Each structure stands twice: as C-alpha cells, then as structure tokens.
Amino acid sequence: MAAHSTGSASITSSSIGGGGGGGGSSSSVPGSASNSAIWLRLAVMSIARRNTADYLMRSLYGFFEQTPSASHPMRAAIDVVVVNNNDPPEKHTMFFEAYRAYADRARFINKVAHQPPLKCPSRAGSRVKASVQQQTCDLAAAFRALLEISPPAKHVMLLEDDWLLCPHGFSAISHALEKAYLYDSRWLALRVSYGFNGVIVRQDDLSSLATHLAAHFKRRPPDHLLFEWFAGERPETKEHAAGRSYRIFRYNVFHHIGHISTLSQPANRFNPGCYALLYDWLLPAEVFNEKDCPDDDIWPCREAPQHKLAFFATTRLQWSATARKAVDISPDNSAVVRPFSDLPALRSSAQLEAPSPHASFQRLLVGVNEGSKGAKNSGTTALAVAPSKLSVTETVVATRGEGCTHACAAWRPQGMCSTTALGALNTCEALRGHMDCAGGCDVSVGDDQPALVASDAPAESRPRTCLINSGAVQCEGAHPFTTRLCACVAPI
Numbered sequence: 001m002a003a004h005s006t007g008s009a010s011i012t013s014s015s016i017g018g019g020g021g022g023g024g025s026s027s028s029v030p031g032s033a034s035n036s037a038i039w040l041r042l043a044v045m046s047i048a049r050r051n052t053a054d055y056l057m058r059s060l061y062g063f064f065e066q067t068p069s070a071s072h073p074m075r076a077a078i079d080v081v082v083v084n085n086n087d088p089p090e091k092h093t094m095f096f097e098a099y100r101a102y103a104d105r106a107r108f109i110n111k112v113a114h115q116p117p118l119k120c121p122s123r124a125g126s127r128v129k130a131s132v133q134q135q136t137c138d139l140a141a142a143f144r145a146l147l148e149i150s151p152p153a154k155h156v157m158l159l160e161d162d163w164l165l166c167p168h169g170f171s172a173i174s175h176a177l178e179k180a181y182l183y184d185s186r187w188l189a190l191r192v193s194y195g196f197n198g199v200i201v202r203q204d205d206l207s208s209l210a211t212h213l214a215a216h217f218k219r220r221p222p223d224h225l226l227f228e229w230f231a232g233e234r235p236e237t238k239e240h241a242a243g244r245s246y247r248i249f250r251y252n253v254f255h256h257i258g259h260i261s262t263l264s265q266p267a268n269r270f271n272p273g274c275y276a277l278l279y280d281w282l283l284p285a286e287v288f289n290e291k292d293c294p295d296d297d298i299w300p301c302r303e304a305p306q307h308k309l310a311f312f313a314t315t316r317l318q319w320s321a322t323a324r325k326a327v328d329i330s331p332d333n334s335a336v337v338r339p340f341s342d343l344p345a346l347r348s349s350a351q352l353e354a355p356s357p358h359a360s361f362q363r364l365l366v367g368v369n370e371g372s373k374g375a376k377n378s379g380t381t382a383l384a385v386a387p388s389k390l391s392v393t394e395t396v397v398a399t400r401g402e403g404c405t406h407a408c409a410a411w412r413p414q415g416m417c418s419t420t421a422l423g424a425l426n427t428c429e430a431l432r433g434h435m436d437c438a439g440g441c442d443v444s445v446g447d448d449q450p451a452l453v454a455s456d457a458p459a460e461s462r463p464r465t466c467l468i469n470s471g472a473v474q475c476e477g478a479h480p481f482t483t484r485l486c487a488c489v490a491p492i
Contacts, residue, residue, distance in 0.1 A: 039077035040173070041153035041203070045142045045196075046161040047085045048092040055162035055257060056082070056098050057340050062164040064105055064346050074170060079153075080106040082161075083145055085138040089480060090458075103476075109401045110480040111141035112148065114214050126218040136217035136225065139196065143210035146203075148399055150410030153203045160197040162258035164331060166274035169253050172319060173200075176249040176298065183303040188244040189230035193254040194272065194281045195223045201230075208240050227283050248288045250297040251275040251319050257336050275319040393421050396486045397434055400454060403478035404486035411488045417475035421487030426450045426473050431466040434485055439465035447477025450485050457481040 042063060046056050060080070068074045082099075086092035089110045099108045114137070121133035146156060155177070166172070173192060177200065180187045190200040201209065212229045213222060215236075220228070228234055232241030252272050272280050279287040293301035295314040309315060398407035404417040424430070426449075428441035435452040439462055449469035457463045461481060478484065 038079050038151060038153040039074075039155065040177075040200075041146070041149075041156045042078065042080045042159060043142070043146050043156050044080065044082045044159045044161050045085050045139060046082055046092065046095055046098075047138070048094065052094055053162075054094055054097070054340055056094050057101065058257065058336065059159075059161050059163060059165075060098055060102055060106065061340075061343060061346065064102070066165055066168075066170055068170060074174060078170075081146065081149065082106055082108050083142040084108070084110045084480070085142055107149070107406075107478075108480075109145050109149070111138060112144040113141055114144070118214060118217070120217055122218050124218075128218060128221060132221050133217045136213050136222040139222055140210045140213040140217075143206050143213075145401075147206055147210075148401075150399060150402065150406060155200050156203050156206055157198065157200045158196055159254075160195070160258075163193065163197050163254040163256055164336075166253050166255055168319075172249075172251065172253045172275075175317065176200075176247075176253075179249075179298040180247045182307055183247065183298060183301065184245045186244045187247050188241055189226075189246040190249065191246070191278070191282075191286060192249040193252055193278075194256070196226060197256075198252075198254050199226065205240075212237060224283065227286055231285065245300065246286070248278060248286060248299045250278060250288045250293075250299070250316075252278050255331055257331070392491075393418065393487065393489045395425060395430075395434060396488045398478075398484040398486050400483045401478055401480045402484065403448070404475045404484055404488070407484065407486045408475075408488035408490075412490050415488050415490040418487045418489045419473055419475060421489065422450075422473045422475065425485050425487050426468050428466060428468060431468065431485055435466060435483070436464070437466035439463060441466040441468065443468055443470050445469060445471045446479070447474055448479040448482045448484060449473070449477075451479070451482035452485075454481045454483065 044056070044059065049055065060082070063080055068078075082095065084092050084095045086095065089095075095108065098106075118137055118140075120137035121130035123130060126133065146153075157173070176190060176192055180190045188201070188205060192198040192200065209226070209229055213225055216225055219225075229237045230241060230246040232238040252275060255274050256271055272278075277288060277290070288299045293299045293304070295316050296304055297316045304315070307315070394411065396404075396407050396411050398404060404422065408415040408417045428437070431437055431441060431450055431452065437452065439453070442462070442465055444467040446467070446469060449467045450473070451467055453461055453463055453465045453467065455463050458481075467482070475486075
C-alpha cells in the first residue's frame with residue numbers, strides 16, 4: 001500500500017530458489033521431494049532491538065551468501081521467511097530495511113495473533129518474567145503465520161534473528177536431516193543449535209507446538225516448553241511424541257552475534273563457536289551425549305549398528321578439525337560489526353536462478369513475457385505471463401500478506417501470475433465481485449494492489465477498503481495488511 005500507507009514498506013515474497021519446492025513422502029533428500037511443498041523453510045523470528053541493531057540484516061546476508069548453486073537440488077527446495085513479531089509491527093524499522101534489501105530473496109510476514117486473544121503476559125501467579133512470557137506468545141503467533149503460507153513446507157527450521165549460519169551450514173543441515181531420517185523416519189525434532197534457534201520440525205507438527213506454547217507461556221520459558229513438547233514430558237505432549245524421537249546433531253551450526261555491536265553484553269561471555277560440540281546453554285537431556293555416541297554425529301544413535309557400512313568403522317563426519325576433537329570456528333568480530341554497506345555485494349538473484357526443468361514447456365504453452373510492461377524482474381522465473389489458447393486463466397484470492405506469484409504457484413501445478421490478466425482485475429467492480437469492500441473502493445498506488453485492506457489495519461490505512469492500483473500492476477508485491485486479487489494462468 002502507498003496512498004493509504006501503514007507506515008511500512010510493501011512486503012513481497014520469493015523463495016531462495018525462485019519459488020520451487022521440495023517435500024513429498026520421501027523427504028530426507030531435497031531432489032526427491034514433490035513440487036507441492038518447500039523441502040526446508042528457514043523461518044526467522046524477528047523483533048525490534050535497542051538502537052535498531054541490524055542483526056537481522058547480517059543473519060539474512062549470511063544465508064544468502066551461502067545459497068547453493070543453481071545446479072544443486074537444495075537450490076529450489078529451500079526458502080526464507082522472516083516473521084515480524086514486533087508490537088506494533090510498523091515500529092520494527094530493521095524488518096522493513098531487510099525487506100527493501102532482500103525482497104527478491106525472502107518472504108516477509110507479520111505474526112498472527114491467537115484467537116481468542118491470550119492474556120499475555122500474565123502477572124498472576126507466574127514466576128516467568130513478563131518479557132519472557134511475551135516472547136513465548138510471540139513465537140506461537142509467528143508459528144500460526146507460518147502455517148498460513150502457501151506453498152507449505154515439509155520441514156521448518158525455527159530461527160532467531162541474531163545468529164549467523166556457519167560455513168558450509170547448508171551441507172551440515174542436509175547431512176543432519178538425512179541422518180535423522182536414517183535412524184527414525186518419524187522423528188519429531190532435530191536440534192542443530194541453541195535455544196529456540198536451529199530447531200527443525202515438520203510443518204505438520206508446528207500447530208501442536210504453537211498450541212503447547214500458547215497454553216503454557218506462564219509456566220516455563222519457551223525453550224523449556226519446546227523441550228517438554230518434543231520429549232513428551234507432560235501428559236498433553238506424551239501422546240503426540242509417542243513412538244517418535246528427537247535428535248541432536250553433534251555440532252553447532254550457527255554462531256550467536258547478539259552480544260556484539262550496539263547491545264551491552266559482558267565482553268567475556270562464553271559463546272559456542274561454529275561446529276563446537278552441542279552441550280552448553282541446553283537442558284541436560286538435549287545436549288549431544290559423547291559417551292553414548294563417541295563415533296557418531298547424531299544422538300541418540302542406538303540404530304547405528306543397523307546402518308554400519310561394510311568397509312568403514314564409523315560414519316561420523318569431522319567438520320572442522322584434523323584432530324579428533326572438533327575445533328570451534330568463530331567469525332571475525334571486526335567483520336561482524338563493520339557497516340552493513342561495506343559488506344561485499346551478494347550475487348544477484350538472477351545469477352542464482354535455477355532454471356525450471358519445465359521452463360521450455362511453460363514458454364511453449366503460455367508464452368512467458370519477461371519483458372512485459374510493468375513486470376518487475378526480481379530474479380524469479382515466470383513472474384509475468386500472457387494467457388494463450390493452450391492455457392487456463394482464473395481469478396484467485398491470495399492469502400493475506402501473500403503475493404500473486406506464490407498464490408498462483410499454490411493454485412495448481414505450473415500456475416503462474418499473468419500481469420496481462422491482472423490489469424483487467426484492477427477495477428472496483430472486479431474487487432467487489434470477489435471481496436467484501438465494506439469500507440468502499442478507492443484509487444491508490446502500491447505493488448500489492450489491487451487488494452483489500454485488512455479489518456485490523458491501522459485506521460489511516462482505511463480498513464476493509466478495496467484499493468485499485470493507479471500504477472503498473474505487478475505479481476510479486478504483497479503487504480502484511482492486504483489481501484491481493486490475482487490473475488493466474490496454467491497450461492491445460
């Protein structure tokens with residue numbers, strides 16, 4: 001939105017691999033996954049920091065500079081979603097800075113409040129600090145927002161916004177996932193870092209975790225609630241965890257930077273390095289147990305004898321040292337705190353683009369119009385297409401905060417957004433035919449339009465008003481406070 005702005009930037013969405021996806025029934029290998037889902041979604045929960053510390057910018061940069069090459073199966077199987085957990089959302093200025101920098105590489109969404117609203121934080125009979133209670137409730141709200149995204153993900157890695165991905169991190173995470181599946185095809189959680197960072201769950205289990213956090217935020221901190229959920233410690237979590245294990249990767253795959261730069265933290269605070277043994281900052285039952293698994297990199301490892309290789313005594317990988325004991329790797333603090341503008345330029349998303357195996361087929365049937373007027377090249381394939389006699393066109397109402405590129409991809413296989421057909425929907429009549437424009441219909445300008453403004457949007461944004469776009473319509477734009485009307489095409 002622009003003419004009726006919320007005070008925040010338009011939010012757009014794209015996957016790290018240009019919208020492709022993994023998933024499917026056999027999900028230990030990205031290349032074997034179905035196109036109906038993302039194989040691994042990196043979900044970064046973010047909140048405004050004192051002095052507008054730019055941890056989020058650096059964390060995202062760390063992901064994108066290690067983006068797999070176009071030929072790698074993980075390229076199109078991973079996406080990044082940043083969730084704004086701030087109240088009010090428009091006060092998280094760094095979130096919108098990140099959007100402006102990475103709109104073509106990640107999706108940016110707001111948390112979705114619990115219904116009915118939680119009385120959070122609660123000061124009645126709780127030993128948990130109010131700020132910690134609020135963090136737990138914010139996480140539950142973020143998970144609900146993640147569950148509304150299309151296409152869905154097979155796995156979701158829960159992340160905080162002040163951790164850097166370690167060198168070769170994607171390779172380590174892929175190895176850990178493959179090992180977890182090898183030992184238990186129904187595993188419930190996989191930990192590769194500390195606290196609420198670097199925990200991988202299946203999206204099908206995320207609703208259960210959100211419910212547990214919302215029900216018990218007054219009782220324990222969020223990372224403790226996480227453990228009792230995947231360990232089945234309590235009667236209400238025991239049934240969900242029955243017959244399923246949680247797994248711990250031997251090595252820490254993220255490096256914490258929250259103590260660096262503008263925040264005042266003790267200079268001598270211990271900070272586990274990259275690929276250090278995973279044993280600090282955790283509950284005793286969720287550290288890597290070296291005594292149980294001296295020659296493995298996943299704990300527990302009781303299934304290891306069943307998978308012993310004929311010619312090798314151990315299957316453990318040594319990530320960071322020539323010695324038997326892993327050596328920590330830590331970033332150069334001077335590089336971490338250098339001005340963000342001084343960092344080397346990332347490879348453009350166009351350079352990273354993984355060509356679709358069906359690209360020539362799509363071009364033949366529906367005629368990809370990459371140079372059409374008003375189409376913004378964000379580096380993803382098939383952002384603007386023209387309908388043809390061999391294609392079907394349909395009007396699709398996106399989910400709130402979703403761009404038409406993703407809405408059309410979720411609509412049907414090979415579904416793509418058509419800027420040509422979208423222009424025909426840029427009328428009040430078309431909006432009223434598909435949406436409840438209770439606040440009227442008005443002319444505006446914004447990448448997320450034509451669209452309906454949400455009922456809980458700020459008053460100055462004119463809630464429940466339909467907006468038509470006075471500028472050039474485009475497919476990728478989205479905004480946390482609007483629901484788009486999209487024109488989608490797909491080959492017959």
